[in-house]
Structures are given as C-alpha cells and as structure tokens.
Amino acid sequence: MASVKIPKPLPTLPEDWNSESNFxxxxxxxxxxxxxxxxxxxxFLAHARRKRHSRTFSEDDRIQAQQNVxxxxxxxxxxxxxxxxxxxxxxxxxxxxxxxxxxVLGLSKYRYKATEEQIKKAHRKKVLKHHPDKKxxxxxxxxxxxxKCIQKAMEILSDPVxxxxxxxxxxxxNRDPPSKKSKGNFYKGWGPVFESEGRFSRKQPVPKLxxxxxxxxxxxxxxxxxxxxxxxxxxEYLDEEVPDDNENRDQKRYIQRKNNASRAKRKTEDxxxxxxxxxxxxxxxxxxxxxxxxxxxxxxxxxxxxxxEEKRLAEEARIKAEEDKKRKEEEEAREKAQKADSKxxxxxxKNAVKKNRRVLKGSVKDVNYFASGDATPAVIxxxxxxxxxxxSKIDNEDLQTLARNLSxxxxxxxxxxTWVEAVGELVKKGNAKVEDFKVFTS
Amino acid sequence: MSGNASPSPPxxxxxxxxxxxVIGIAFGNTTSSIAYxxxxxxxxxxxxxxxxxxxxxxxxxxxxxxxHGTQAKSHLIRNAKNTVAYFRDFLGKKYSEIDPTNSHNSxxxxxxxxxxxxxxxxxxxxxVSTVSINEITTRHLIRLRDSASDFLGRKVxxxxxxxxxxxSDTQKEALVAAAxxxxxxxxxxxxxxxxxxxxYAARRTPEAQGVDRNILVADLGGxxxxxxxxxxRGGMYTILATAHDYGLGGLRLDxxxxxxxxxxxxxxxxxxxGNERSLAKLRLEAEGTxxxxxxxxxxxxxxxxxxxxYDFHSTINRLRYELxxxxxxxxxxxxxxxxxxxxxxxxxxxxxxxxxxxTSHTPKIASRIAALxxxxxxxxxxxxxxxxLNPSELSARGAAIQASLIAEFDKEDIEQSTHPAxxxxxxxxxxxxxxxxxxxxxxxxxxxxTAVPARRIAQFxxxxxxxxxxxxxxxIREIVVxxxxxQVNVIAEAAIRGAKRGGKVEVTINVxxxxxxxxAARVIGTQIGVRGEVKPEAGSAQ
Numbered sequence: 001m002a003s004v005k006i007p008k009p010l011p012t013l014p015e016d017w018n019s020e021s022n023f024x025x026x027x028x029x030x031x032x033x034x035x036x037x038x039x040x041x042x043x044f045l046a047h048a049r050r051k052r053h054s055r056t057f058s059e060d061d062r063i064q065a066q067q068n069v070x071x072x073x074x075x076x077x078x079x080x081x082x083x084x085x086x087x088x089x090x091x092x093x094x095x096x097x098x099x100x101x102x103x104v105l106g107l108s109k110y111r112y113k114a115t116e117e118q119i120k121k122a123h124r125k126k127v128l129k130h131h132p133d134k135k136x137x138x139x140x141x142x143x144x145x146x147x148k149c150i151q152k153a154m155e156i157l158s159d160p161v162x163x164x165x166x167x168x169x170x171x172x173x174n175r176d177p178p179s180k181k182s183k184g185n186f187y188k189g190w191g192p193v194f195e196s197e198g199r200f201s202r203k204q205p206v207p208k209l210x211x212x213x214x215x216x217x218x219x220x221x222x223x224x225x226x227x228x229x230x231x232x233x234x235x236e237y238l239d240e241e242v243p244d245d246n247e248n249r250d251q252k253r254y255i256q257r258k259n260n261a262s263r264a265k266r267k268t269e270d271x272x273x274x275x276x277x278x279x280x281x282x283x284x285x286x287x288x289x290x291x292x293x294x295x296x297x298x299x300x301x302x303x304x305x306x307x308x309e310e311k312r313l314a315e316e317a318r319i320k321a322e323e324d325k326k327r328k329e330e331e332e333a334r335e336k337a338q339k340a341d342s343k344x345x346x347x348x349x350k351n352a353v354k355k356n357r358r359v360l361k362g363s364v365k366d367v368n369y370f371a372s373g374d375a376t377p378a379v380i381x382x383x384x385x386x387x388x389x390x391x392s393k394i395d396n397e398d399l400q401t402l403a404r405n406l407s408x409x410x411x412x413x414x415x416x417x418t419w420v421e422a423v424g425e426l427v428k429k430g431n432a433k434v435e436d437f438k439v440f441t442s
Numbered sequence: 443m444s445g446n447a448s449p450s451p452p453x454x455x456x457x458x459x460x461x462x463x464v465i466g467i468a469f470g471n472t473t474s475s476i477a478y479x480x481x482x483x484x485x486x487x488x489x490x491x492x493x494x495x496x497x498x499x500x501x502x503x504x505x506x507x508x509x510h511g512t513q514a515k516s517h518l519i520r521n522a523k524n525t526v527a528y529f530r531d532f533l534g535k536k537y538s539e540i541d542p543t544n545s546h547n548s549x550x551x552x553x554x555x556x557x558x559x560x561x562x563x564x565x566x567x568x569x570v571s572t573v574s575i576n577e578i579t580t581r582h583l584i585r586l587r588d589s590a591s592d593f594l595g596r597k598v599x600x601x602x603x604x605x606x607x608x609x610s611d612t613q614k615e616a617l618v619a620a621a622x623x624x625x626x627x628x629x630x631x632x633x634x635x636x637x638x639x640x641x642y643a644a645r646r647t648p649e650a651q652g653v654d655r656n657i658l659v660a661d662l663g664g665x666x667x668x669x670x671x672x673x674x675r676g677g678m679y680t681i682l683a684t685a686h687d688y689g690l691g692g693l694r695l696d697x698x699x700x701x702x703x704x705x706x707x708x709x710x711x712x713x714x715x716g717n718e719r720s721l722a723k724l725r726l727e728a729e730g731t732x733x734x735x736x737x738x739x740x741x742x743x744x745x746x747x748x749x750x751x752y753d754f755h756s757t758i759n760r761l762r763y764e765l766x767x768x769x770x771x772x773x774x775x776x777x778x779x780x781x782x783x784x785x786x787x788x789x790x791x792x793x794x795x796x797x798x799x800x801t802s803h804t805p806k807i808a809s810r811i812a813a814l815x816x817x818x819x820x821x822x823x824x825x826x827x828x829x830x831l832n833p834s835e836l837s838a839r840g841a842a843i844q845a846s847l848i849a850e851f852d853k854e855d856i857e858q859s860t861h862p863a864x865x866x867x868x869x870x871x872x873x874x875x876x877x878x879x880x881x882x883x884x885x886x887x888x889x890x891x892t893a894v895p896a897r898r899i900a901q902f903x904x905x906x907x908x909x910x911x912x913x914x915x916x917x918i919r920e921i922v923v924x925x926x927x928x929q930v931n932v933i934a935e936a937a938i939r940g941a942k943r944g945g946k947v948e949v950t951i952n953v954x955x956x957x958x959x960x961x962a963a964r965v966i967g968t969q970i971g972v973r974g975e976v977k978p979e980a981g982s983a984q
Contacts, residue, residue, distance in 0.1 A: 003899035003948055004887070008879040010902045010947055013909035013937050022937045023974030029933065029957045030916060031979070032868035035680050037893055038636040039860040040844045041643065043651065043677025047867075047893070048859035057897045057952065 082106040093148035097237070100172055101153035104146075111173045112199050116158075123154045165237040173199065177277060180284070187211050190281050194226070197274065200233040216291050226278040235266040349396065356403035357391050364419075367412035370439065386439050390423060393431040398422070416440070463596045464629060464849040466841025467586055467603045468637070469617070471530040471544075472664025472692065473800065474499045474582070475838035476590045479846035485644060485839035487832075490589040496800065496834050497589070500527040500548075501581055505566045510585040519722040522548050524562050528665055529582075532558045532575045534609075534616030541688065544665050547722060551575070579620040587626050600627040602845040604637045604837040606661070606668050607684045629848055630856055635659035635670035636679050637840025638798040641831060642822060643677070644843045651677045654889040655793025656785075660778055660811065661837075662801035664692040667774060669781035671792070673869075675892040680869060682891065683785035690773050692732070692801040698767045699728040699758070703743060707754055715749040723748060735760050736803040736825075764806045774801075775810050789814055791919075797823035802833035867893040868955060874933070876949060877913040878902065884917050887951055894953040901948050901966070904941040912936040912949055912963045912972070936963050936972040954978075 037044060050060045088103060100108065105122040107114045114122075128134075132144035156162045167173070175196040178189035191209045198206030207222045214222075239259045243252040282288060361384065369375040369383040394402065402422045409415050416439075423440040426432045434441065466485070468475045473496040477487045487495045494512055502514035502525035509517060517525045528544040529551075537553035545551055551558040552572070559574045591598045603617060609631070618628045632640075638659050643651045654675050661668040667690040671682040703724060707715050715724060727745050734741035740759040748754040764771070782789055792815060797808055805825035812821040822830045831839070848856055858864070874888040887898045904910055914934045938947060945965050952960035957978040964971030 003901045003950075005901045006878065006885055007903065008883070008885065009905040010876070010878055010910040010912060010938075011880065011882065012906065013911045013939070017909075017911070017937055022939070022972045023961075024935045025974065025976050026932045026934055028976060028979035029870070029874070029953070029959060030872055032894065032957055033871050033891075034866055035682075035869045035891070035893070036862075037865045037867055038633060038672070038679040038681055039630070039865050040632045040636045040840070041640050041677060041679060042648075042847055044679065045847055045859065047678055048864045050895075051864050052858055057895070 082108060089146050091146065091149050093145050093152060096149070096152045099149060099153065100170075101156050101166060102170070102172065104149050104153040105157065108172060111170060112167045114157075119154070119157050123150065123158075126150045164232065165234055167199070168233045168235060169237045177280065180280070186284055186286065190284075193277070194281075197277070200229075200231040202230040202232050212287070214287065219285070219287050219291070223278065223282055226274075226281075229274060229278075231270070231274070233267070233270060235263045235270075238266065239263070353396060353399065356399045359403040359407050360387055360391060360399075363406040363409075363415050367415050370412055370416055383439050386437050389432065389436060390419070390426065390440070393426055394422070398425065462599045462849045463591075463594060464600045464602070464842075464845035465587075465590045465594075465598055466637075466838050466843070466845045467583070467601045468634070468835075468837035468841060469530055469583070469603050469605065470499055470663060470799075470837070471528050471666065472499060473497060473834070474586055475835055476586050477835065477838035477842035478590065478594060479842050483644070483846070485641065485842040485846075487835045487838050488590050488593045490586075491592065497586065498527070499530060499582060500525060501578060501585075502526070503562055503564045506564060508564075508581070510582070516726070518548055519719060519726065522718070522722065525549055526560055526562070526573075526578050529575060529578055531666075533579050533620065534613030543689075544693070547718070547725070576616060576620045576623070579617065580624040583621050583626055584624040587624065598626070600629045600845065600849070602630045602632060602841040602848070603628055604634045604841045605631055606666075606686070607633045607635065607670055607681060608668075608686055609633075629845060629851075630860065632841060632844055633670075633681065634661050634668065634798065634837045635672055635681065635684075635796075637838075637844070638796050638836040639672050639674065639679055640840035640843050641836045642796060643674075644839070645831075648677075654892065656682070656787060656791050656891075657794045657796060658778065658782065658792045659796045659798060660774070660802070662691065662774060662797065662799040662807065662833075664800060666691050667777055667799075667801070669777050671781055671785040671787060673889075673891040675889060676896060676898075678893055680891060680893060682787070683781055685777055685781035685784055687773065687777050690770065690777065692729075694770045695732055695767050695801065695804065696725055696728045698770065699731055699743075699763065700724050702758065702762075702766055703728065703754070703756060706756055707748060707752075710754075711750070711752045713750045713752060715754075717749065720749040731758065732763075733803070735763050736805060760805075767806070771804075771806055771810050774807055775814065778811055778814065790816070792819060795819060795821040795823075796836070797821065797830075798833050798836040800834045868957065869893050870896075870953065873917040873919075874951060874953070874959075875915055875917050876900065876902070877915060884915060886917060887949070888953060890917075890919070892953075894957060895955045897950065897952045899948060899950045901946050904943060904945045904947055904965070907943045908941065909937060909939045910941050910947065912938065912947070912961070914949075914951065914959075914961060933959065934961060934974060934976050936961060936974055938963055938965060938970060938972055940970055941965050942968075 037047070039048070046060065046064075049055070050057070053060075055063065082103075084106070091099060091104075102108045102111050102114065105119065105126055107118060107122050110118060127147070127150060130147045130150060132147055135143055135147075156166050173196055175192045177193045178184055182189065187209055194206070194209050203225075207218070207225050209222060210218055236259075239262070241255050241259070243255045247255075364370070364383050364387055369380050371379050375383075390402075391399070402418070405418050405422075406415060409418055419440040423432065423437050427434050464478075465488070466477045466479075468477075475487055475496055476490075477485050479485050489495050490497050490511060492512055497511040498515040500511065500514040500518070502509040502517035502521055504517070504521060504524065514525060515527070518527065525548045527548040532540045532542075532551060535558065536556045537551065537558050538556070540551060540558055542551050542558075549560045549562060552561060553559075554572055554574065557574050557576070559572050560578065561570050562573050563569070564571050564573070587598050587601070601621070603621070605614065605617065609617075614631050617631065621628045638661065639657055654673075657672045657674055659670045659672055661670075665688075667687045668684065669686075670684045673680045673682050700721070704715055707713065715721065723745050727743050731741045731743045735758070738760075740757055742755065742757045744753070744755045746753050779789070782792060795811060795815060797811065802808065802823050803825075808821060808823035808825040811823075812826045815821065820827055823833060824830050848859075851859070870888060870890055870892045873886045873890045875884050875886040877883070878885045885900070887900050888896060902910075902912075912935070913932055914936070915932050941947060942965070945968070948964055948966050950960075950962045952962075954960070959976035959978075960974075961976070962971065962973045
C-alpha cells in the first residue's frame, strides 16, 4: 500500500520523556459506529476476500501477489515454448519447400490444429527473438536466414489457401498405421491414424474409431464414412516447377499440364492409399468378427427356435393322432360290446320264447291234451294245432305272461281256463278269430 | 473430390472456454442504459438498434407488435392506453403502495390481487389482456439484454443492475425474479450512487482511488431525484445518508417549458392546446428543447398541427428557461443541502460532488450546486467540469465495472461477499492522526467513518538530527472558518531516537476490526523503529 507523504516534520522528543519504553499507551480508541459498506468496487471485494478468509492486510497482499505471478506463468506455459534445434536454425531459407513451417514457428505440437491466433502470436514471438536487428545488436552480422524461414512460414500459414496446400502434404501430422504383426491395442494404434487422416475430410466432425464397446451402428457408420471419404487434400505444394511469367505461353501450358497430371496422379494414389488403409483396419478390426458371430448366433437362435417349434408341433400332432386312434378303438370296442350284448339279448329272448313255447306246449302235454285216458293223435294234433296258432299270434309279452301263468298252474281245468283266458285276450285284441279255436273256447 | 479445389481452411473449432459475458444495466424509471467493459477494462455504454444510449423505459403494443424505447415513447401520443411508461418504481410493490401520478399519460396501473397490472391489447384482435408489472419488467429486460447480445455478438449470461438506495428487499427480489423469467441472471444489485462513484473511480489510478473523501452523489432523474453522501475510504464506499424527492425531476422541467409554450401558443392562435393529444406532442417536443437548452443558449420548438390544425414554431433562450425553472432548481439545491445535513456533516466535509442522471446536464443545476461548495471541490457535471463523464451513463458504467469484477465469481462467492457478515463493519467515529510540526497541528491519517480493519501508512520528514516523537491521537471535528481536525486525546506516543536530519519516518497504523491499534514507526532505510499495540476497550466493538 502506498504511503501518504506528509510534508511537515515530526516534532522533536520532549525533554521530559522519561519512560523506559519507547512506546507509551495512553487510551484506547473511542467506540466505533456500525455501518453498511456498499458491496461494490475492487477495494470492497478485497475487503470481502480478507474478511472471508480472515487474512490480514499483509497476508492478503502476499497471496494476491503470488496469484498474479502464477497467472503470468500460466499464460506463458500455455503458449508456444518449443526449443529450436540447431538443425532448424541453420536451415537454408531457399529450401522452403521442404521446411516444416509449424516447427519453424514452434507450433509442431499443434500443427493443423493451430488457430490463427496461435500462429500470429507464435510468429510475433519468433520475430521478436530472431529479428536481424537484434542479431546485429549482439554482434552476429548478416545472419537473417532463420528470420527468412520464419517469414516464409508465416506467409504460408497465414494464407488460408496456402496453409491448406501445406497441410495437405504435412508429413509431420501423418500417423503411420501400426504394422500388421504388432500386437498392440488395435484402438490405440489405429485411433490416431484415423484422427490425423480425418483432417482432410470435408465433412466434419469425423466419426471416431471408438472402442470395444462401440455398437454395430457406430462401427458401420465409421467404415461407411471412410469408404465414402470426401477429401480436400490437394498436391499443389509438391509441384516440381512453377510457371513463371518469363516463360512463353507454350512452355507455361506445358508445365501446367505436367503439374496437373502429377497432382491427379498423386490424388489417385492418395485415394488408393486411404482405401487400403481402411481395408487393413477393417480386416484387423475384431469388432467386425464379433458382430458377425453375434449375428450368426442370432440367426442360429432363430433357426433353433423354428426347429424346436416344428418338433413341438410334430409331437403334438403325434400325440393327437394317438389319442384319436385310442378313442376310435375304444369306440369300436364299445360298439362291438354293444352289438354282442344285443345278440345275446336277442338269443336270450329267442331262448325265452323257445322256453315259453316249450312251457306252452308242455302245459298241454302235461294235462294229456285235456283228454281222459290216452289222447288220440287227432286230439293231440288239434290241441297242439291250436297251441301253435296261439304261439304264432301271441306277442312276446303275452307269451311270457301266459307261460308264467301256465307254469304256475296245475290241473287240466285250471290250465284250460288259463288258455281260454289267453285266447279270449287274443281274440279281444283281434289277433285271432274265435272260430279257429275249438278246444280253448269256453 | 476435385483435385484443384482450394477450399477454405478448416474452421477453427469453436472453443467453448466458458467465458462469461456480463453487462451492467441501469434500470431507470424514465430511461435505462446498458454497458459492457472492454478487454482493457474501460466501461462503454452500448447503443441499442436505434442508436440510443439512453433507452426510454417504455414498452408499447400495436396489435401483437411490441415496441420498445424511443419508438414506444412516440406511441405516447397516439397509443397512450397501450403504452407502459415509468413503471420501474411499481415493481415489487403492492398496488396500495404505488404512486401512479406519472402514469396519467400512459396505460394506468390496475389492482389485480394487489399486484399493479395493466390492461393492454397485445393481440391483433381486440382482446385485452392483463399484464402484471413483473411481466412488463421481464419484457423490458429481455429487450435490453438482446440489444447488448446483438452488439457484443455473444450471449449475455449475467448482469449487474442498479437500483435506487430506497429499493426494498421485496423490490430487489421481484427484480431478480423478473430478470430470471427473461433468462437473465442477476449477478448483483448495486445502488445507483455507488455505481456513479465506481464509474469515476475506474478512471483513476489505484492510488487515487484510495484517497479518502466524502462524495456527494446527486442522482437527478426524470421523475425523481435522489441524493446520497458516500464516504470513500481506501476505495471502500459507505453510504452515510440518502435523501429522496419523488416529485422532482426532468419531467418538472418539461412541464415548465410546456406551460411556457402553451401560453405562447394561446397568445398567438387564441387556442388552448389543453387536450391530451396536444399536450402529449408538446411534452415530447419540450423534452427535446430542454436538451438543446442544456447545450446551447437558445432552442427552437416546432410542432406540426399542435391544436386545431395550427402549427407551432417558437424559440426560447436559456435565461428565460432558467428563470421559469428557478423553483425546480431551488428544490434540487435544497435536496442536496438536506442530505448533507442528514449525514451529520457540513458542506465543507464534502470532498467531491458527482451529478448523475439526465437532468444533471442542465447547466444551471450544476452551477447552483457548485456554488454551495468551495472551488477546490470538483463538481462532476458537464457544465462545470470538462472532464466529467456523461451523467446519464454513470449508473450503467458503474454496473458494468462491478459486473466485470465479479464475472468470474461463483454465485456462492457473490452471495458470501455481499452477506451482512462481510458488509457490516465497524466504522471509526473519530479520525486518527499524528501531531506534526512545531505548532503541534493534527495530521489526519485515518478519517472518521473509515471501516475497520484498516491500514494507513504515512511518511514524515525529520527536520533535525535527534529524537522525534510520534504522537498518535484521535481528533474531533470543529468548524471555525475552515475545517480543522484538532487532536483531543492522545492514544499513544512513540519515541524514535537518533533520527537523522532529512530522513523520513514511515508510520503505519493498522486498526483491527476489534478497534485494536497496531502502530509501527520506523526511519526508512535504517533499523531504527518502534512497534506498539493499543488494546481495544472492552466492548467497544463486537
């Protein structure tokens, strides 16, 4: 802090100063008034800083001074500070075509990435250092060759068109692809290659190589981009001869043609080179294989699923057919059984009828055909004839009833009355005529 | 892929280094200004699209078309009901608290749930929508921000806004909210008088900024006048007192001219230009005439079809104007005197006067105020000091300077720095000085009202070989014919032995926030020195 200079002198020490110490305290300060400071202005901010970090004036002065120094250093470190090799310093300015302009300006770590601002600053710095006037001042006379190099570099790099032409052939920015045998990380090896090649792309931004985790779409986009690469790279810078105005028209045209041809040739070569580069990368890219396998797996999975489905369907069909067969068989068996049952019933019925008939015939035979003594064949014949008639006329139910009635009855009269009854029924139903019966009439 | 194409170089990738673009906004009742700080630290006021540096705080709507600034102001004549003007002071206040006097000639505020609002046609059909004061303010700030963005070519990220000293906390909150609604971050709100002081301080060297003095800031605006006494101590500013006059301002001067010209028109044409439209035209032109009178000694006014189809042309000279406006000038002077009295100071205590606000251009006001103070006191106004800055731009400049200072701060940093724990500081009630000379006169080293902790260093001559005494005292103020700060009570004495004639004694006085005193006196370039400490009185400061 600056001190205030006060022109008037300090009084001399009074004679009666009799204290031992050189400092006497008489009284404290009178109380203070609390007021609000306006929170504005640099000095207030300094006050706030001191108060917040509880620094004293001298501490704060020191810290601020340190910070200011640091800032300046940072600024310098952020800028161009490359050592100049003796080879670089002894370059022949006439050989500017083979000169690395970025290295001359100390920008070799930035190269095509250097901004115009950086180039300007770098140039200024180099000029300040290497200006011939300065060299003359330290005794080295007539050595302005490196200064000429600097000027040439600036001429190229400050002109957008010329800078592009130089960038096109700037070997220093190229990255060689890793050799096929090298076992290094694919992404680490090839990433910088594509990054440096990407500087020629008209389309920006250039997709990144990515890593193992990149998805298929990204990888595909990457290779599509590189197979359809749109490059602004040109080769004017490598022209061997530049037509100058002194030559005649034909000569100029000849040189122009030659140059155009060599540019076109180089361009084709470059395109082929890039193509091969991408091919190489693609062949080494493990992701492609991985994606194929995944795809295959996916396809196989589909096929397996389809087969399983088919198998399942077949199995189902088989089970269904079996079930159908079983059901059919069962049905058949049941039908058969049914058939068998009905035959038996029929036979049983037939048997019953036979038995009933036998009972009927037997009943008349048992009572000796209602004859007293030996029955004559005529009587037998007549009775049996009537019995036959009844049997033929009577239905099964009545037959059964009749048979039951007859088997339960004894005695010729009772049997006869039973028959008469049955015949009467028969006649009543209209199945037989009264006049047909002689014996079984009352 | 043509081989011969020479395409443009790769565009340098847009570097988003996160640099913040901050501006200062002076948000006035009548006009607003925007300013930015150039890379070399100078504050510059930005002109909007129409070329105005003082942008009228007026918004107007015709159908869905929004007008702002000077364009909107001209709508006060034919579209007054859809034009909002003088709205700054309504912000953050309840309807019951506002004074709508100045809105008589524009859209009138309405009470919508206590919030002052306006009924405006903002659509192409005839529908009327109710717009709150907050929305109006947001629109205004957006327009200001956009003008600044267009000028700077970068998106404005934050702003420091100036407000009068009587802006309440609710009003500040409302302002911050309105700005936020317009996607403008308010870094800080500072007071107009302090901004004006900052604008002048920025032109000085750091040493000159630290010179202690009391500054009187008179902010003479369009609708109101404010005055403040600011104590500048080591570059830190403490407002000692403020005074406000809400009815005084440039509009009153316009009214003087309007009355004058009305009378003249009636005399000439026997027609009274008393209808609203005629008055609005007259008011607008009278303002221009007033400005011309601030520069030249006479001015003309010409209005086509002022009333009843009569055109009006007239001239007025400055003397006549100053005579008619004498009453207004008197009020301004009394406001200035009043604020000094409120600060419990004398006019002699004022070391510098800053006139701010558009009305400060008026030469008579500047000369009347200058007449109050001794010649040694600079009165910063265009009429009295050729080096004066444009008084209309002071607030915006000060805000821009403050914005650039805190641009790199985090929000938290700003909040902490402006917290009362930091801003409230004990201030010395009496000056501290050293007795010098053979006549034992008092040399002030720390002025009264210096915020502590503070440190001052002074150098004294040594007249003769031998021992000298450094007698540190507290002074009192006494006005006799001129200001004298007389020593009363001796605080401490330090003896320096063996000082050589022609040598210099450097005395450093360090006052701690607890009012403890650290004194170091040494002879420059030698080992001779005395160091001592004065303990604070218990309970003298917290």
